[in-house]
Amino acid sequence: MTIIADAILRSERLFVSFTGRAGRTDVLAGVSFSIGRGTWTTCLGPSGCGKTTLLRALVGLIDPDRGTIEVGQNQQPRSRTIAYLPQRDTLLPWRRALENAVLAAEITGRPKADALCEGRRLFARFGLAGAEDLYPHELSGGMRQRVAVIRTYLAHRDILLLDEPLGALDPLTRTTLQTWLLDVWRELGKTVLLVTHDVEEALVLSDRILVLSSRPARVDKEIDATLPRPRSRTAPEFVAQKEGLLRLLTRGGR
Amino acid sequence: MSERAKRIVAPILLLLGLLAIWEIVVRVAGVPDYILPPPTRIAATFVVRFPTIWGHTLVTLAEIALGLLLGGAAGFALAVAIVYVPVIEWTVHPLIIASQMVPVFAIAPLLIVWLGYGLWPKVVVAALVGFFPMTINGIDGLRSANAETVDLFRSLGATRWQIFRKLRLPGSLPALFTGWKIGAPLSVVGATIGEWIGARQGLGFLMLQSNALLRVDVVFAAILALALVGLLLFGVVRIIERWALRWRGPATS
Numbered sequence: 001m002t003i004i005a006d007a008i009l010r011s012e013r014l015f016v017s018f019t020g021r022a023g024r025t026d027v028l029a030g031v032s033f034s035i036g037r038g039t040w041t042t043c044l045g046p047s048g049c050g051k052t053t054l055l056r057a058l059v060g061l062i063d064p065d066r067g068t069i070e071v072g073q074n075q076q077p078r079s080r081t082i083a084y085l086p087q088r089d090t091l092l093p094w095r096r097a098l099e100n101a102v103l104a105a106e107i108t109g110r111p112k113a114d115a116l117c118e119g120r121r122l123f124a125r126f127g128l129a130g131a132e133d134l135y136p137h138e139l140s141g142g143m144r145q146r147v148a149v150i151r152t153y154l155a156h157r158d159i160l161l162l163d164e165p166l167g168a169l170d171p172l173t174r175t176t177l178q179t180w181l182l183d184v185w186r187e188l189g190k191t192v193l194l195v196t197h198d199v200e201e202a203l204v205l206s207d208r209i210l211v212l213s214s215r216p217a218r219v220d221k222e223i224d225a226t227l228p229r230p231r232s233r234t235a236p237e238f239v240a241q242k243e244g245l246l247r248l249l250t251r252g253g254r
Numbered sequence: 255m256s257e258r259a260k261r262i263v264a265p266i267l268l269l270l271g272l273l274a275i276w277e278i279v280v281r282v283a284g285v286p287d288y289i290l291p292p293p294t295r296i297a298a299t300f301v302v303r304f305p306t307i308w309g310h311t312l313v314t315l316a317e318i319a320l321g322l323l324l325g326g327a328a329g330f331a332l333a334v335a336i337v338y339v340p341v342i343e344w345t346v347h348p349l350i351i352a353s354q355m356v357p358v359f360a361i362a363p364l365l366i367v368w369l370g371y372g373l374w375p376k377v378v379v380a381a382l383v384g385f386f387p388m389t390i391n392g393i394d395g396l397r398s399a400n401a402e403t404v405d406l407f408r409s410l411g412a413t414r415w416q417i418f419r420k421l422r423l424p425g426s427l428p429a430l431f432t433g434w435k436i437g438a439p440l441s442v443v444g445a446t447i448g449e450w451i452g453a454r455q456g457l458g459f460l461m462l463q464s465n466a467l468l469r470v471d472v473v474f475a476a477i478l479a480l481a482l483v484g485l486l487l488f489g490v491v492r493i494i495e496r497w498a499l500r501w502r503g504p505a506t507s
Contacts, residue, residue: 059409084409086402094424094501106420107412135501155410 007034007070008191009058009082009159014067016050016057017216027053029216030067035159035193035208040185042194042202045212046249051195052087054217055161058193059084072158083155085148087163091136097147098123098132104155115154122150126184142173149184159191166201178204182229199245203238204231211248221248288468300475306460311479313456317373317445318487321380322438329385330430333392337422347393354386358444362451376448376456383444384437391433395426428502431495438487442480457483 016028027050035041045051056062058069060078071081083104091100098119105115123132128146136144145165152160165181166174178201185192196202202209203225211221223245231238273293279285280292287295300307332350335342358379365375399421407417449458457476464472 056405059405061405061408080411082409084406086405088400088402090400090403090406092403092421092424094427094499096501103420104410107407107410107416135503137501137503 006037008037008072009193010034010068010070011054011058012068012070014054014057014069015065016053016062017065026216028057028064029218031212031217031219033210033219033222035191037158038189038191039207040192040194040205041208041210042196042206043210043212044196044199044202044245044249045217046214047197049212049214050217051197051212052163054212055084055163055193055195058082058161081157082159082161083152083157085152085160085162085165087167089136089144089148089168091144091148091151093136096133096135097128097139097143100136101147101151101154103151108155110156119150119154122153125187126150127180140173141169142177145169145177146180149181153184153188153190157190159193162192162194164196165194166198167196174201179230181205199242199249200233203241203245204233209245211245288470291471291474296471296474296478299471300478303472303475307457307475307479310455310457310460310476311483313373314376314445314449314458314480315483317376317448317456318380318438318441318483320373320377321441321445322384322434322487324377325381325383325385325437325441326388326434328381329389329433330392333389333396333426334418336393337396350386350389358383358447362447365448366452371452371454375451376445376453379448380441380444384441387436387440388430388433391429391436392426395429395433396422398429399425427498431491431499434491435488435495438491439484442484442487446480 011034012032014028014031015026017024017026019025031054033041043051043054053062057064058078059082061084069078071078091097092103095103098116101119101123102112102115106112120132123129126146128143128150131139131143131147136147139147149162149165152162166177169177182205194202194205206225209223209225210219211223212218213220223241225241227235227237227241277292277294280290291299332346336347337343361382362375362379365378369375369378403421404417407421412420445456446458446461449456450462453459457480461473461476464470464476
């Protein structure tokens with residue numbers, strides 16, 4: 001495990017299992033990593049390897065069997081430090097886009113007027129101008145994900161956990177939104193942990209990539225993605241990294 | 255003709271056609287009025303006896319409206335209890351389903367014994383009949399929030415009350431309105447049954463009384479009034495639904 005001096009999130013030998021009718025299933029088998037403040041880290045792994053379980057454990061939605069999760073320097077409650085964007089579309093259909101974006105502020109009791117004002121500014125800055133008063137069913141898939149990401153940011157937490165936010169989008173929208181996500185991240189300066197099974201997405205976005213093994217998951221490999229951004233998807237180094245990662249991921253999958 | 259106009263005109267044409275067949279058959283076959291009066295005769299009676307019918311209609315409407323509100327409120331409270339309290343789900347939920355096997359007809363005479371001949375036994379019957387669909391749909395609605403959205407709320411540190419108020423309650427509205435749209439016409443039946451068992455006023459009472467006097471035209475006029483009451487209630491629920499669910503857009507409502 002790479003040692004990071006200014007770590008904001010640290011997971012040490014995390015074990016999670018589920019007990020169901022078929023007995024005990026190990027999902028995470030000693031996941032260890034740490035994430036530096038302000039960096040973009042991506043968890044890359046085959047489908048069903050336990051990526052979502054990892055995020056849910058980090059947010060505190062499930063209790064690990066063993067292992068520790070440390071957030072920041074002080075022991076704040078994790079719900080005050082981490083904002084989580086679940087995989088499925090979780091915009092509330094009865095709220096307009098801007099009202100959806102300020103949900104977190106409402107729940108934590110921040111003044112709603114402030115949140116709306118900030119939301120409006122972010123909508124204008126990040127390509128959502130004019131969408132403020134539309135209902136989710138009136139938005140395209142890409143727009144909905146933008147609203148969901150802004151909502152996650154407006155929770156005002158230091159760390160954003162994004163669970164395949166672009167998974168359900170068509171390839172073109174996906175590429176556009178990858179660039180958009182980088183914009184948001186660079187301008188708003190949060191720490192991001194993204195989960196995906198898309199190798200190219202991981203390579204375009206991340207500072208560091210944690211490659212997870214298939215279930216039960218461990219961190220198989222940590223890769224520093226050091227190419228300067230914006231990254232060309234056709235540059236020889238990029239292609240070489242992509243092939244290496246694909247080989248790593250498909251090794252045990254046949 | 256626009257799509258909207260077609261949707262309104264088509265059922266009216268069908269109804270008029272059926273009434274025309276009824277009128278012709280009755281007149282050609284010479285069916286006497288005390289067996290089956292022609293629609294024109296019923297319409298004439300409806301107009302002539304309107305003041306009487308109106309008075310009875312108001313009574314029945316009050317019974318149905320109170321019954322719906324009572325059944326709806328009790329049903330929703332119970333739905334919340336069933337969704338939130340496991341013990342109540344295990345104990346009460348099966349009994350509610352079993353209670354639907356008891357015909358309301360069997361309870362109505364008892365209610366007259368307990369509550370007298372006035373308004374309340376009819377209100378209770380109307381409430382009992384509408385209660386079931388409104389409760390069951392309330393339960394489904396409250397449970398319709400998907401797990402990821404609940405996760406989102408919990409990750410933000412939301413309280414149980416916030417999850418109820420901001421997620422489960424608004425999410426339950428579509429199913430809740432479906433329950434009310436089924437419950438409203440059922441309550442009309444419930445109130446009528448209540449009046450058949452024992453009443454001094456109301457459309458059900460008017461039907462029984464006129465039947466005994468072989469005034470079949472008045473019976474039909476009362477049935478017409480009941481149908482209009484049912485339509486009115488359904489329409490009111492639809493209007494409230496459209497307003498409350500305006501976020502769904504025209505495609506799905």
